[in-house]
Amino acid sequence: MRHFLADDDLSPAEQAQVLDLAAELKAAPYDAKPLAGPRTVAMIFDKQTLRTQASFAAGIAELGGHPMLVDGALAGIGVRESVHDVAKVLGRQASMIVWRTYAQSRLEEMAEHAGVPVVNALTDDFHPCQLLADLLTIREHKQRLAGLSVAFVGDGACNMGNSWLLAGATAGMHVRLSSPEGYAPDREMVERAAAIAAQTGGSATLEPNPVTAVTGADVVVTDTWISMGKEDEAAARAAVFAPYSLTSRLLAHAADDAIVLHCLPAYRGKEIDAEVLDGPQSVVWDEAENRRHAQKAILTFLLEAR
Numbered sequence: 001m002r003h004f005l006a007d008d009d010l011s012p013a014e015q016a017q018v019l020d021l022a023a024e025l026k027a028a029p030y031d032a033k034p035l036a037g038p039r040t041v042a043m044i045f046d047k048q049t050l051r052t053q054a055s056f057a058a059g060i061a062e063l064g065g066h067p068m069l070v071d072g073a074l075a076g077i078g079v080r081e082s083v084h085d086v087a088k089v090l091g092r093q094a095s096m097i098v099w100r101t102y103a104q105s106r107l108e109e110m111a112e113h114a115g116v117p118v119v120n121a122l123t124d125d126f127h128p129c130q131l132l133a134d135l136l137t138i139r140e141h142k143q144r145l146a147g148l149s150v151a152f153v154g155d156g157a158c159n160m161g162n163s164w165l166l167a168g169a170t171a172g173m174h175v176r177l178s179s180p181e182g183y184a185p186d187r188e189m190v191e192r193a194a195a196i197a198a199q200t201g202g203s204a205t206l207e208p209n210p211v212t213a214v215t216g217a218d219v220v221v222t223d224t225w226i227s228m229g230k231e232d233e234a235a236a237r238a239a240v241f242a243p244y245s246l247t248s249r250l251l252a253h254a255a256d257d258a259i260v261l262h263c264l265p266a267y268r269g270k271e272i273d274a275e276v277l278d279g280p281q282s283v284v285w286d287e288a289e290n291r292r293h294a295q296k297a298i299l300t301f302l303l304e305a306r
């Protein structure tokens with residue numbers, strides 16, 4: 001039984017295979033029906049969502065399946081009943097489970113007991129479906145991944161920072177993470193990415209100076225400074241992160257043909273300026289659309305790998 005809980009659950013070859021499949025599914029969105037029946041995929045949200053719910057629901061329908069929305073607040077997973085019991089129950093109703101939650105350990109426990117593939121739709125630690133969409137988008141605009149340099153500027157300790165390290169390294173990219181002191185990813189995560197990069201020819205490094213990180217980059221990425229669950233730190237974070245704002249001035253240090261990614265939701269004037277997010281180098285709407293194609297590909301891959 002295969003699951004997709006973290007970016008490095010896919011080997012470099014498997015990641016490339018999933019991205020190829022995503023491109024095929026994007027070209028012919030209504031041809032493949034691996035969920036015909038329709039088979040049900042449970043989507044559980046313990047945190048807010050827009051793109052993830054919309055893209056999974058649309059994608060599951062396109063694959064011939066039925067998206068079953070489970071409201072995390074109503075289900076009270078871990079409060080009203082244990083993760084173990086929810087896994088046992090949903091595993092009898094659904095062919096796969098897609099879950100957005102807090103601790104990665106909750107997702108791991110679900111995967112252990114569900115008896116069906118489990119997909120990470122964002123945890124505190126990782127956002128691997130987003131990264132598949134990001135890589136698909138970069139491939140579309142740059143025709144390759146390996147060897148490209150990516151600068152991630154902002155909260156390196158959040159799910160997106162970790163996922164960029166692992167997924168970028170898996171793709172053979174050179175990932176440079178630039179964060180203020182105290183907001184860098186754990187050393188263990190950097191080492192985990194560096195070990196992958198040693199096999200793929202990529203690299204994973206921390207570069208506290210945002211100008212140095214962005215200089216010459218092919219891809220520049222940022223994310224909100226205040227991830228879901230960190231709302232009470234908003235004021236303190238705004239001050240610390242200000243020098244890491246993705247402005248036109250900072251972007252000017254990147255390669256002339258650099259593209260800008262942001263997983264959204266975006267806060268214009270905070271982590272990214274409006275003229276960058278809405279400017280000619282931004283590919284964020286392609287990126288948002290590609291959630292659907294990438295997720296259809298990972299669902300299909302997991303179904304076939306069972």
Ligand code: NVA
Pocket residue numbers: 122127158159160223224226227228263264265
């Ligand atoms: N790091 C952000 C990503 C949102 C899609 C968060 O966890 O809120």
